[in-house]
Amino acid sequence: MTNNQRKIKLRNGNQMIAEGAIYAGCKFFAGYPITPASGIYKGMIDMLPHVGGLAIPAPDEISAIAYCVGASMRGIKSMTATSGPGWSLMVETVQYALITETPLVIAMVQRLGPATGGATQGAQGDILFSEFITSGGYTIPVLYPSNPKECFELTVKAFNWSEKFRIPVVILTDKEIGMTTETVDYTGLKNLTVIDRNTISANSTESNNWQMYEFKSLSDVPRFAPVGGKFKVTATGSAHNKNGELKKNDPETISVLIHLEEKINGHLEEFVDLILDEDKDAKTLIISFGITAKTMKEVIKISRRNNNKVSGLTIRALYPIPESQLKEISKPYERIIIPEENLSGQYRKLVHHLFEGKEVIGINKIGSMINPNEILEKIL
Amino acid sequence: MRHDLSQINIEIECTYMTKGAVMPFCKGCGHTHILRKLDEALIKLNLNPHDVCLVTDIGCIGLADYLFDKVHTVHTTHGRSTAFATGIALADKVLSTKNLKTIVLIGDGGAMIGLLHIVNAALLNTDVTVIVANNFLFGMTGGQQSSFSPLEFITQTSPYGNIIPPLDLCKVAMSSKAQFVARKISTDKDLVDVFADAISYDGFSIVEVLELCTEYAVEKNKLTGKDLQRIAEEHDHHLGILENRKTRSEFSLEYSEKILSNKKTLDLFNNFINAENLEIDFTKKFGKEKLEIIIAGSAGEKVQSSAAILCQVAAQSGFFITQKNDNPVTQGSGFSLSEVIISSEEIFYTGVDNPFAFIIVSSDALNEIISQRLFEKVNKNTIIIYDESLEIPIKTEKMYSLPLRRVCSPNKAALGGIDVLLNLTEPFPLQLFYSEIEKRFGKYDALYKDNLIKILTEKSTK
Known part of the structure; x- marks a missing residue:
């Protein structure tokens, strides 16, 4: 398709996350500026008043996320955005959203760590930090777009998951995706489905037997009731317990704690988002996400032009880890290459065991983007 | 919003408290007073229980939730109750049915952890009432000193007497522009009325209530309830209603009047770029399928926005573009650099490996290019357009030294460089570039003091 048939705008990932949130029906955003995520905050400040929403400056990241959780409890779709240093501060409240089953979306734009790190430098150093933040080791779904258009799509998906399952969902990007402007084709974005939380009807007559966290099967998602409503x-x-009452040494309370994880475990198929670019005769499979997925696509283009065979898998939902799919997809290949812009191959270490009998190669560096040539030389 | 008692679906004795609830506190604890009086205040206000949300903090006072089985209760993490309450109240007043009264119950420990949240709720003037149960120590964890412990106070962690002065929270609230501020003693006869006034206040209100922890404070410090007034006075912490004014509007009113009133139509699926389908073949024209251009200058000199104009015009000409910006942590000083890629095919890798051109307009920019070793990627055909003041440490066959800063002014030097590059190479019709310039800056003639292209031609004839 040529450009004049497309619906083109020039946008970066941060702007597209903000637009995706607006499309998904987000009406509340609390923000605290941090490079490279500030563009999302600015986008929401610019757009939310025009849809009757509220974007509010918070005095710190802890306030920002707590305001969002409060607003979501009142029944409003809410989002905040940050980078590694702010995420460090939000960790407590993400867990609060999880245990209270409050829908919430957090956009986390990675920069070079640790601590203050490199504010204007890209990295994929928070692959583990974005996920493993809960006391108790609960799964937090993490979506990772690899271009501005996917930022829009996956933000909508993040809201849908968060609303449907009443969970916090992270949309993870990096400086290069967040702040690099690209030609974005809006074709298809207008038709994305938007899901709203299952809220108990205000006209319902069941007030006497209303239960805050009602479920039959552990993986059921309880109906939502807003603070300030009739229930x-x-x-x-x-x-x-299921009534939301603090209880110790109580089997029902333990079942609620299991239920929090089972909501995800019981619906694993729904949390899979993979894009496979397959070459049936290839011996090598490249697995990547985010900025590295873009580099992977360049590698595939160059390889195929030179009649070299290679397949590429883009993981758009990092967590829950799509274990059975990764096992199945990797079957025909001898070599698996996982490039990541971090020091230790964070995701590779988590999925390595799925590729038994295969050669698994990590390409890792920090400080600059991985160059296509660094991947090309590793292809069989 | 007032309701007839008959309309309220609560027990006949009209209490918001759980019928027959047993207080979980030690005998004589001030928390019991505070919660009973809060109940009485709610009765006095005659609020629909669905229109009340209690947000409780960690600590003994946070055990209040289950004592109020008809109103909404949200028990939070330590110190954060005021922040959650702020979110609830903002969403209710700006985005929902504006029916809620949000009341925070917090101890002195939580108040200090969440001091920022109290300050900001006060600054916002959102409709939250914060009731601080101040018993001068951490009761739940064994009686450790808090930031509210009086001087000489003996606690588990101040066995020789506290040497750190207590915070005057009410003063903090007042300096945060709170307009309803009170400090009371838990046994005060008018506490119900003060609570009721605070809750019905349309905006932020705070009531600090002094009380004694019977388990950890009384015996060690040889105190009775009668000493509370003396303790407050000794620290110059005034008692009573310290502020009760209404010169500020509640947040949602300010927001509607001053922000929402600017509302315009927002259509995400509008204003697409009108792209021509020019079918220009870069490979035929330049021997490469994409043009990688590095534009660099100093921060604050419109480098990145000039690069954005180039991208806009390239997109109008039907090309794919990427623009990757770089600058130091500070926004207004040092270098500013854009890497632009223009291609007739979708661009995946956004790094520059094989630069088509450099436009360098300041010494900050040159130093950064050297330090990032970008010149190592240059070949003999790379075009280098640079300000005449700069000494470029490499040579290619296409070097153009021009008075960009002098002729164009520093703020348009990068744009001038782009103008020259487009004239030299014509990757797409120049007219698109000039009409974009006119759209943004008015007439092209007014852009620079002199005609860059003329200067360039004159130089090359010499």
């Missing part, structure tokens, strides 16, 4: 909300960050 009394009992929310707590403490371990609680």
